[in-house]
Amino acid sequence: MKLGIGIGWRPEIAAEVEALKGIDWVEAVAENLCADHLPDSLVRLRDRGVTVVPHGVSLGLGGADRPDAERLAGLAARAELLGTPLVTEHIAFVRAGGPLTATPRLEAGHLLPVPRTWDALEVLCENVRIAQDSLPVPLALENIAALISWPDEELTEGQFLAELVERTGVRLLIDVANLHTNHVNRGEDPAKALDELPVEAIAYVHVAGGIEKNGVWHDTHAHPVTAPVLGVLAELRSRVDPPGVLLERDDAFPPGAELAAELETIRATLRTAAPTADSRTRRSAEADASATGPGASATETGASAAGLGVGATEADAFATGPGVGATEADASATGPGASATGSGARTETPAARAEAGVARTETLPARPGARDRTAVAQTALLSALVAGTPAPERFDHRRLRVQSRALAAKRAGVVAKVAPELPEILGDGYRAAFLAYARSRPMSGGYRRDALDFAEHVLISGGLPDPVAQRRLTHWWEDRSGTRPPRRTTRLVRAARAVLVGK
Template identity: 65%
Template sequence: MKHLGIGIGWRPEIAGAVERLDGIDWVEAVAENLCPGHLPDSLVRLRERGVTVVPHGVSLGLGGADRPDPRRLADLAARAEALGSPLVTEHIAFVRAGGELTASPRLEAGHLLPVPRTRDALRVLCENVRIAQDALPVPLALENIAALIDWPDEELTEGQFLSELVERTGVGLLIDVANLHTNRVNRGEDPAGVLAALPLEAIAYVHVAGGVERDGVWHDTHAHPVPEAVLDVLADLASRTSPPGVLLERDDAFPPAAELAAELGAIRTTLAAAEPAAPEAAASGAAAPRPAPAEGTAAPGARDRLALAQAALLSSLTAGTPAPSGFDGRRLRVQSRALAAKRADVVAKVAPELPRLLGDAYREAFLAYAKSRPMHGGYRQDALDFARSLLDAGRPADAEVRRELARWWKERSGPRPPGRAARLLRTLTRAA
């Protein structure tokens, strides 16, 4: 794997701070937030300085029952080429369900959800990964995700699942040590056991991030400082192998640049203090039972079975339908609230006019809407659907606010944005 060094997640909110940080060898940017023909000036300047930029995808859903969307793959490939990236990364997760395989409405999670660690799911994932690899101009690496819920009747451990995926596809691994810590708290999974089962030579790079514990559940927020427990997992990994790259993630509640620099310093200190074990010891530590080899293609019916299971779970999480058999109902409620909260936060970012118009009532109103209204077409459509639901219910109560909300919705719900003449007419009408 290419040596990357120490990096940080590039976000528009901290673009200036990232450019000023010392010792940054590379950055990672959310692929879906980039336009290949109009890269942010900050990323252009970083590239001109020799800083590597890696696009990190969040919407492929390679762990889903459907085959990867060719358009999404083409978009990810275009971003990799525009950035001159040595690799691209995505997640071992599903993000949507329903549709043709289930003859039911397509549902969007708006978040990364865990794949069942079963042989059916592994076969489907391997086939999807091969399709993606064939469509991408550079190597692909996949990230282990954090989870609040367990699938019933799983057949493989996390380490076995990841190891078999690498063996059957040659895909790289993006190991998120914060997610390993999250799964220790939420699912009782030992990070050391997962690391011991991994093919360490497949690691492309490592994520480090913060979170917070509430009521015995660890939330991988990317909005809190990195705790010692996560650095301890990083130290364990670094004692087994020297990772080609390590990256600090921060997605919200951005601290001053000095605090980011201090967290990067803690990561460097942790790596320097860890000495990889001798190859013989590392090899013996990695010996773990392997599952039976997966077939070259998904077994007949595997996609259909996975599709039905994922659609039932996502419907329960986003539409309030009964919990599928075998799931922990309390954990499903926690996950459902987390999904709704994330939707509220992202909608507020993509449509800031809504919290401005609704004020303090925005969040409560959105969470009430999200309880039984699954997301169908992405966050911008979610914002429009939310506004329409309020208007259909005769809300907000303030007539002037309701009229302004109706104008906002009409301007954005048509087939195209209003033209210059329409904007001029609207301005004149308002002035009159």
């Protein structure tokens, strides 16, 4: 399905998006839409024939828990309401703890990277299958940007995505800005990732801006798209013509003319990078030479042709189901000690599996213990990031501090949006007060709950010497924490008092 050129729809730029010329489709954050009612702007866009794709951010399909049925039902309802051809989510975890670890539930408030291990892959694949069975349209998953790396990873990003697609049939949403982010922050080569992942599975592409500070790339979605990100987009376009490309902007929104200019730059990049007949022939010849050059074995040729460089592990045998054993060639190529990213290339290609009648999209449970091991690892990391517990072994402590500060800053910003009265009441002291609160009080129930908990913390700690601000914050908290809103008479009395005291 061809989507074309699109832009992320946000309420703050709804009018600008409607006025843009040449927009084929838009993407809206699913959790920001009601399940039974669309904003008027989206209704008008749909009436013009503009496709609207819901983009989820809260499922946490990479988490150790199975997907929440209520969240899945909500995403399905939004897909039905929009009449969309697909829905999208992220390869990430967003919460940890709970029954699997017998610890308090923790919320990240942001997308965090899953470890590229066979355990995490199996958990992710089972969660994806559960989601696919619950949704009325196909699902596509996005690679995320990361500030931190997990130690002892067994797969590269491209290999991890290739295995995910092969096992589940899920589509991919490739964010080229995130590939650039991981290049700066984790030393990963975007071109290598594009070479390893199955580009034919791409549903569409994200392009977004960011900024580099002290050697760390922050994927802000609040800055113009940079030349390096456009370079990754060109690399992708030289390999495949993506069905859709979308510009994301989530904050510090520029005028409509600047958005239009960025969209035109994206179009120009796609046109310039489109491969010619000569370049396609040359690329094909280079690939053949690389696959069958001196010293290349027949099994290496098969792996290269399939676009896979994943090493064999016990996960392969489990994923292919009972009765499917490794061949002697497999055992030889991946003998004891061979790593997933080392020289022992897996010889079991998709074509070989098809000939053997092996289906990689069966709904199989994750290997026993995989969920428990993933839960312990993710809980330890998230607890260090949001609750101040000791950092897990072999993580980069400096990067963990950067990530922790970024999560707290994001919490402060989102709470200010969902509860704008709080920064108004607290004034210039809001941000410092919230960051101090967030250092030892992890989020456990979403941003609105977080806003209430923060207000309660300020009231209890006596952090407001101004009696007027203290009274306003008290009333704000009481109005939202009770089982029902205050009566009209109560609101009128409060308003009159505010006038009498001059506030």
